[in-house]
Amino acid sequence: MRRAGRGGTFRETAWQRGAAMARRALALGVLALLALLGLGAAAEAPKVEVYARSRAEEGKENTLHCFVTGFHPPRIDIELLKNGVPIPGVTYGDLSFNDKWQFQRLVYAPFTPTRDDIFSCRVAHSTMPETRNYIWEPDF
Numbered sequence: 001m002r003r004a005g006r007g008g009t010f011r012e013t014a015w016q017r018g019a020a021m022a023r024r025a026l027a028l029g030v031l032a033l034l035a036l037l038g039l040g041a042a043a044e045a046p047k048v049e050v051y052a053r054s055r056a057e058e059g060k061e062n063t064l065h066c067f068v069t070g071f072h073p074p075r076i077d078i079e080l081l082k083n084g085v086p087i088p089g090v091t092y093g094d095l096s097f098n099d100k101w102q103f104q105r106l107v108y109a110p111f112t113p114t115r116d117d118i119f120s121c122r123v124a125h126s127t128m129p130e131t132r133n134y135i136w137e138p139d140f
Contacts, residue, residue, distance in 0.1 A: 068104065
């Protein structure tokens, strides 16, 4: 018998000890599974989509999106650029998981597309040998 707080007694049954051991084993198994899933995802470079929120019209304000998904570990650098220069007013969405337990993130900013400007999303991640620039292709 062990003493519990405030002078009471606590008797641990075999069933309680077994249940506690089962919970610890389950937690360890879940952690091992997550680690294995993460290791499998670590070899893949993130997938990147660059697009406008609505149909692009030259000279009309819009929102440029860069959606990056399928990466692990969670540390990633994402920048939106206009002619190679960072765009001001960028919003970074929360880092979240997709259905495969890989990370994803949406980054966006207001922009006004023109034929003479090049808009892109620059991404750096540990699974990539070098930083990549993904160019937005206007449809006007």
